[in-house]
Structures are given as C-alpha cells and as structure tokens.
Amino acid sequence: MRDLQRLKMGAWNKTLSEATAVVKSLSTPKANLAKIEFLACVTAFLLMLLTISGWLRRRKNDQKLRRLLWAAYTLTSYLIVYTLGLMTEASFRNELLPVWAIFLMIFFGSSDSYSVHSLEDCEQWKTYVWQYVIKVTGVTFLLVMSGITLPMISVLILCLIVPLKAFRRAASLKIASGYGRQMTTKLIADYMRTEHQSSEGDLDPSQMRGYNYVVRVRKTSLMSLKMLIKREAAERWEAQNYRKPLEITDRVVTIEKVWKCQGWLLTSGGGDKDGKLKDICLSFSLYKLLRLKFSDYSLPKQAHEKAWKLIEHLYAEGNGLERAFRVVELELSFLFDSFYTKYPTIFQSFGWKIKVIELLLLVIGVPVTIGLCFPWYDSNGPQDVQLATAGGLSIDFLVTILILLIFTCGELVQCFFMAISDWAKVSLLCKYVRTNSWHEKKWMEKLIGLICRTQFLEPWERKLHQYSLLESYDYTPSRLLYNVFTDLFMDPIRDGQKQSAPVKLSSEVKKAVFCSLMSNPEALQNGEASLIRNGVAHNLSWARKLETQTEVIMVWHVATVIFEHMAPVLDPSLNSNFLVTINLSKYLAYLVAFYPKLLPDHPYDSEYIFDGIIIEARHLLKGCKTVEERIRKLNKISKTMEDTSKVMIQGAQLGQQLLDVENEPNFVWKVLAEFWAELMVYVAPSNNAIAHAQHLAKGGEFVTHLWALVSHAGIQREPPIE
Numbered sequence: 028m029r030d031l032q033r034l035k036m037g038a039w040n041k042t043l044s045e046a047t048a049v050v051k052s053l054s055t056p057k058a059n060l061a062k063i064e065f066l067a068c069v070t071a072f073l074l075m076l077l078t079i080s081g082w083l084r085r086r087k088n089d090q091k092l093r094r095l096l097w098a099a100y101t102l103t104s105y106l107i108v109y110t111l112g113l114m115t116e117a118s119f120r121n122e123l124l125p126v127w128a129i130f131l132m133i134f135f136g137s138s139d140s141y142s143v144h145s146l147e148d149c150e151q152w153k154t155y156v157w158q159y160v161i162k163v164t165g166v167t168f169l170l171v172m173s174g175i176t177l178p179m180i181s182v183l184i185l186c187l188i189v190p191l192k193a194f195r196r197a198a199s200l201k202i203a204s205g206y207g208r209q210m211t212t213k214l215i216a217d218y219m220r221t222e223h224q225s226s227e228g229d230l231d232p233s234q235m236r237g238y239n240y241v242v243r244v245r246k247t248s249l250m251s252l253k254m255l256i257k258r259e260a261a262e263r264w265e266a267q268n269y270r271k272p273l274e275i276t277d278r279v280v281t282i283e284k285v286w287k288c289q290g291w292l293l294t295s296g297g298g299d300k301d302g303k304l305k306d307i308c309l310s311f312s313l314y315k316l317l318r319l320k321f322s323d324y325s326l327p328k329q330a331h332e333k334a335w336k337l338i339e340h341l342y343a344e345g346n347g348l349e350r351a352f353r354v355v356e357l358e359l360s361f362l363f364d365s366f367y368t369k370y371p372t373i374f375q376s377f378g379w380k381i382k383v384i385e386l387l388l389l390v391i392g393v394p395v396t397i398g399l400c401f402p403w404y405d406s407n408g409p410q411d412v413q414l415a416t417a418g419g420l421s422i423d424f425l426v427t428i429l430i431l432l433i434f435t436c437g438e439l440v441q442c443f444f445m446a447i448s449d450w451a452k453v454s455l456l457c458k459y460v461r462t463n464s465w466h467e468k469k470w471m472e473k474l475i476g477l478i479c480r481t482q483f484l485e486p487w488e489r490k491l492h493q494y495s496l497l498e499s500y501d502y503t504p505s506r507l508l509y510n511v512f513t514d515l516f517m518d519p520i521r522d523g524q525k526q527s528a529p530v531k532l533s534s535e536v537k538k539a540v541f542c543s544l545m546s547n548p549e550a551l552q553n554g555e556a557s558l559i560r561n562g563v564a565h566n567l568s569w570a571r572k573l574e575t576q577t578e579v580i581m582v583w584h585v586a587t588v589i590f591e592h593m594a595p596v597l598d599p600s601l602n603s604n605f606l607v608t609i610n611l612s613k614y615l616a617y618l619v620a621f622y623p624k625l626l627p628d629h630p631y632d633s634e635y636i637f638d639g640i641i642i643e644a645r646h647l648l649k650g651c652k653t654v655e656e657r658i659r660k661l662n663k664i665s666k667t668m669e670d671t672s673k674v675m676i677q678g679a680q681l682g683q684q685l686l687d688v689e690n691e692p693n694f695v696w697k698v699l700a701e702f703w704a705e706l707m708v709y710v711a712p713s714n715n716a717i718a719h720a721q722h723l724a725k726g727g728e729f730v731t732h733l734w735a736l737v738s739h740a741g742i743q744r745e746p747p748i749e
Contacts (some may be wrong), residue, residue, distance in 0.1 A: 064426040066110040067127045071433040073099045078437045081141035088726025100144045128166045129185045136192025139369045139441045142199045152200035159193045184392040199369040209322045216324035218273040223329040232340035235286035240312040243457040245278035280457040290466035310357035311453045320716040331741025360486045363723040374450040452479040493527040494617035500644040523641035535603040539704040551744040557701035577633045585678025587612040590685045594692045604700035611703035624718040
C-alpha cells in the first residue's frame with residue numbers, strides 16, 4: 028500500500044516538475060521573443076484583413092462578416108498595446124524590436140478604409156490621441172534604450188509615417204463626432220438658409236439653373252487664409268455677423284457650374300451622354316445637405332421645396348427611376364465614408380499631399396530597412412537573443428520582411444481604393460470644371476473619364492431582407508449562446524427572430540414606391556390614399572387605424588400571407604403587383620423584428636409588441652407544423668374568438684376580408700401592392716438620423732434611401748390617428 032502511495036506521489040511530483048519546466052520554458056528570453064514576433068505578425072494580418080474588407084461593409088449585410096471585422100478591429104488595438112508592453116519590459120536585447128515597435132505604431136493609425144467600427148468610437152477621439160501619446164512615450168523609451176545601430180537609421184525614416192497616420196485618424200474621428208459634424212457643416216447650413224433666394228423666378232432643374240448647391244470649395248493658401256480671417260474680424264467689429272459667409276467665387280464649384288461646364292468630358296453630346304459624371308457631383312452636393320440632419324441644423328421650407336423640384340425632375344426624365352435611385356445610393360456612400368473612413372481628411376486641401384509624403388517615405392523606408400537589416404543580421408550583429416532556422420537564417424529578419432510586405436501591400440491596396448473612390452472622382456471633376464486648360468487636353472479628359480467610370484462593385488447590397496411571422500414565430504435560438512448571462516456581451520436574438528432568404532431589390536418595387544412618393548408628397552398617409560383610390564377604404568380602413576404602426580404592419584403582414592396562400596398566383600414572376608406586395612410585406616415585417624429604430628414607433632415599444640405577438644402566435648397555433656395548417660387554424664379561431672384585439676386575430680379577419688372582395692384576385696394584389704408601397708413611404712421620414720447612419724455600416728437598408736429623399740424634400744408624415 029505504501030509502495031503504491033509512493034508511486035503515485037512520484038508520478039505527481041514528476042508531472043508537477045514537467046509542468047514547471049514548461050512554464051519556465053515559456054518565460055525564457057527566446058520564448059518571449061517568439062511571442063512578440065507572433066503577435067506582431069498577427070496584428071499585421073488583422074490590419075490587412077480590415078484594409079481589404081473595409082469596403083465590403085456597406086455592400087454586404089452579413090452578420091458573420093460584421094462579427095469577424097469587429098473581432099479584428101478590437102483585437103488589433105489590444106494586441107498593439109500588449110505587444111508594445113512586452114517589448115518595453117523585455118529582459119533581452121534585440122536590434123529589431125524598435126523596427127517592429129514602429130510598425131505597431133503605424134498600425135495603430137488603422138486602415139484608411141476602416142477608421143472606426145461604430146459611431147460610438149468617433150466620440151473617443153480625445154481618448155485616442157492620449158493613447159497615442161502614451162504609446163509614443165513607451166516607444167521612444169525603447170528607441171533610446173536600444174542605442175544607435177544600423178537598423179535604427181531605417182527606424183528614423185519610418186518614424187515619420189507614425190504621426191501622419193495617427194493624426195489623420197484622430198482628425199477623422201473628430202470630424203465624424205457630434206462636435207465635428209456641427210463644426211464642419213455650419214458653413215453649408217448658413218449658406219443654405221438663403222440660397223433659395225438667389226434663384227427666385229429663374230429656376231430650371233433640367234439645366235440646374237439656379238441650383239447653387241455647393242459641391243466643393245477650393246481652400247486658400249495659409250497666408251491668404253490668415254488675411255481673410257483678419258478681414259472678417261475687422262468687418263465683424265463694424266457690423267456683427269454670426270453667420271459664416273460663403274461667397275460664390277471662382278474657387279467655389281456649384282451644381283450650376285458643373286452643368287454649365289463646356290468641356291467635352293461633361294457635355295451630354297461628349298463624354299457624359301448618360302449624365303453619370305455630373306450626377307457624381309450632384310450626389311456629393313446632396314450629401315452635404317444630408318449631413319445637416321446629423322448636426323441639428325434645419326433649412327427653411329423654401330429650400331426643401333426647391334430640392335423637391337430637383338427630385339421630381341430626376342424622376343421625370345427618361346430612365347429617371349434608376350437615375351434618382353443611383354444619385355441617392357452615391358449620396359449615402361459619401362455619408363458612409365464620412366463616418367467610417369478617413370477619406371474626408373485625405374481629400375481635404377493638404378490631405379492628399381500628406382498621403383503622397385507617406386508613400387514617398389514608404390518607398391524610401393522599406394528598401395532601406397531591408398538593406399540595412401539583412402547585412403546586419405547576416406553578420407550576426409550584436410544582439411543578446413535571436414531565433415534562427417536550421418539553415419542559419421534569422422527568423423527575426425524573416426518576420427521583419429513579412430511585416431514589411433504586409434504593410435506595403437496594405438498601403439498599395441489602400442492607394443488603389445483611394446484612387447478609384449468616389450471622393451477622388453469628385454475632386455477630379457471639380458478640378459476639371461475650374462481648370463479651363465484641362466478642357467483642351469484629350470488625354471487628361473480620357474484619364475479622368477476612365478477613373479470616374481471605374482466601379483468594380485455596386486455601392487450597396489441592393490437586397491430586401493425578409494421576415495415571415497407565420498414561418499418563424501416558433502424559432503427558438505440556442506440558450507447556450509443567448510441567455511441572461513450572454514446579454515451583457517452580445518446582442519440577443521429573441522424568440523421568433525429568424526430571417527427568411529433575402530430577395531433582390533427589383534425595379535418593380537422601386538417603381539411602386541417611387542410612384543407612391545410622387546403621387547402625394549405633401550401629406551403622407553398611412554395607406555389611406557391607396558385604399559380610397561381603389562374604392563375599398565370603407566371595408567379595410569379599420570386596419571390602418573390601430574394604436575401603433577407596429578401593429579398596423581404586422582396585421583397587414585399576416586393578412587397578406589393568408590391571401591397569398593388562399594389565392595395563389597399561377598406565375599408569380601409575371602405578376603408585378605404580387606412581387607411588390609410580398610417583398611414589401613416581408614421587408615417591413617423584417618424591420619419590425621430586427622431594426623425597429625428605423626420605424627416610427629418607439630423602438631422598445633416595437634420590441635415589446637413583437638414579443639407579445641410571438642407569444643400570441645405560439646399559444647394560438649400550438650401543434651401546427653406547416654404554414655397551411657397554421658392559416659387554417661388561425662382562420663377557424665378568428666371566427667369563434669370573442670377577443671379581437673390580438674394582432675393574429677385581426678390579421679386573420681383582414682385576410683378574410685381580402686378574400687371576400689367582390690373582384691378578381693389580381694385587383695386585390697393591385698390594392699395590396701399600392702398599400703404596401705404607400706406604407707413604405709409613410710414610415711420613411713425619421714428624426715433619428717443616427718440610427719440610419721449606424722445601419723450604413725451593416726449594409727444599409729432600402730428605407731434609408733427613402734429617408735434621404737424625403738429629408739431633402741422636407742416631407743413629414745401625418746400625426747397618428749387618435
């Protein structure tokens with residue numbers, strides 16, 4: 028027995044000693060060096076991932092992609108801090124530590140196409156600056172302790188890139204913050220208060236005559252700017268003026284000037300037959316107006332009426348539907364970039380020059396780093412610890428080469444994206460309008476035209492996400508992933524929240540919605556106009572007078588699904604009204620289930636109502652497996668149940684009324700298509716601009732496109748019916 032205990036004790040001591048040896052081996056200088064190299068490489072790969080995937084965010088509404096990018100964005104910041112800490116506390120000497128530290132500081136400047144993950148990050152611009160100062164202090168200490176060596180010469184060149192990267196990111200965060208938005212939009216806000224007065228009686232949207240919407244203001248030199256400030260200060264002393272003046276001179280490009288440009292590139296009979304180049308400038312000017320919504324600046328009624336005439340003209344022209352939608356798409360692309368990328372700072376007066384300096388430093392610094400580090404390590408320079416392969420080649424040097432390659436590839440990719448970005452196109456077109464000498468250079472015009480027409484992907488996903496209550500109400504997410512404990516770490520998925528497959532945003536849907544918008548923009552109604560127009564308001568209007576908009580949407584959604592299954596269409600692809608009805612019904616139900624912030628009701632009220640509907644559906648339709656069984660049971664219950672206040676019962680009753688309409692099914696599909704199109708327009712106006720901006724980083728929504736249109740026109744919905 029004692030021998031057995033001795034054997035067990037011996038085995039335990041052996042295991043403990045082996046574990047202790049492993050722990051000690053992980054704490055050796057070589058192990059710490061390997062850890063630093065590994066973390067530096069991982070950080071570089073994560074930054075490359077953000078650089079390549081940044082432009083995918085607004086083109087793909089995919090939750091898995093968002094989680095991956097969030098993880099990469101979050102981990103990068105922590106890895107940089109942790110790795111720099113390991114370097115400064117290292118008990119060994121390695122001459123390449125300063126080189127890696129400088130690259131980590133460059134990575135802290137983030138990608139040009141992925142400056143922040145969410146709008147909340149923009150408000151932390153002061154925190155970012157202080158973090159940068161602290162990190163620079165630590166890296167400076169590391170450089171001083173390393174002494175002057177050959178690799179340090181290359182470090183001094185690369186050091187110049189660090190402040191350029193960091194300060195540009197800080198400036199981007201500040202501009203996108205609440206204070207920055209107010210500061211940068213005041214000039215346009217003050218100008219647009221009186222812009223409509225300059226064109227009274229002389230307005231022609233077809234030629235943009237009278238539309239002095241600002242596209243771009245050429246910045247003056249520093250000396251001229253100082254003189255201008257002194258002159259304005261003197262004038263203010265004599266006559267106080269609290270408005271920022273903007274005088275339309277040669278340095279200001281307006282929409283009217285773009286349309287009047289006689290250069291071949293921008294003429295309808297020359298290089299811009301389809302008007303797409305001029306529309307890029309139009310989208311940029313409208314984007315400037317849309318930014319006022321995020322700064323609490325308002326425009327007078329006359330300014331909105333003038334903008335509405337422009338929108339009407341865009342829609343009335345040949346292929347006007349696609350053109351109007353294209354202009355709004357590009358406008359929202361500029362809005363996305365202003366919040367989530369560095370493009371607004373890069374394309375400021377000196378921003379692109381700073382970017383050129385960065386590239387020059389890259390071109391000089393990378394070869395110098397390789398040229399100096401390789402012979403230094405090839406001759407076994409003075410370092411205490413280094414890792415080497417079997418062939419004798421230093422792994423430290425290979426890690427440095429890998430980081431340099433990733434950094435170089437990332438910068439080249441960013442420059443390519445920047446060169447074909449919409450911001451570059453606007454800059455080139457405005458420069459073309461101002462520079463008459465460019466009008467005589469065919470090669471210049473062809474080059475600008477080639478850049479401005481280069482587009483690899485659509486600006487947005489162009490899909491309608493779908494949700495069907497009768498298909499998904501019984502869905503229950505995994506309780507292992509979503510419970511009271513994980514609610515603190517991730518957005519919960521509630522019961523019944525399961526999307527259907529998304530559908531393409533078809534031209535039929537866009538046409539139906541735009542027609543509804545154009546038919547009665549003065550006073551949006553909750554579907555009433557379409558019901559009156561089709562002569563069914565006396566029977567169906569009750570279903571649009573419910574207490575909340577959430578209930579209205581879900582009641583009509585249930586009724587639409589019932590009618591779809593009880594009166595099926597033989598060939599859905601040939602019935603445009605059917606496609607419009609089904610797509611919009613499931614899309615608005617999707618907004619209720621997943622993004623109620625984009626709808627009129629209070630978001631939590633919508634969530635509470637939706638949860639109640641799910642409980643109601645599970646109770647009433649317990650045991651039903653297929654949609655057909657659920658519809659039959661729901662219709663049966665609705666005829667006998669006395670309590671008609673429940674959404675499911677009201678939906679069944681409305682569905683029965685649709686089936687009882689004394690006309691052919693195609694007429695009912697027409698009624699439903701026009702109703703859902705009008706309802707889509709009705710929910711578009713919103714004072715919660717931030718909610719739309721937040722959703723731009725998730726792929727955008729069709730309702731946001733409509734919101735932009737009605738915001739320009741100043742369209743408001745009718746107050747809710749009491």
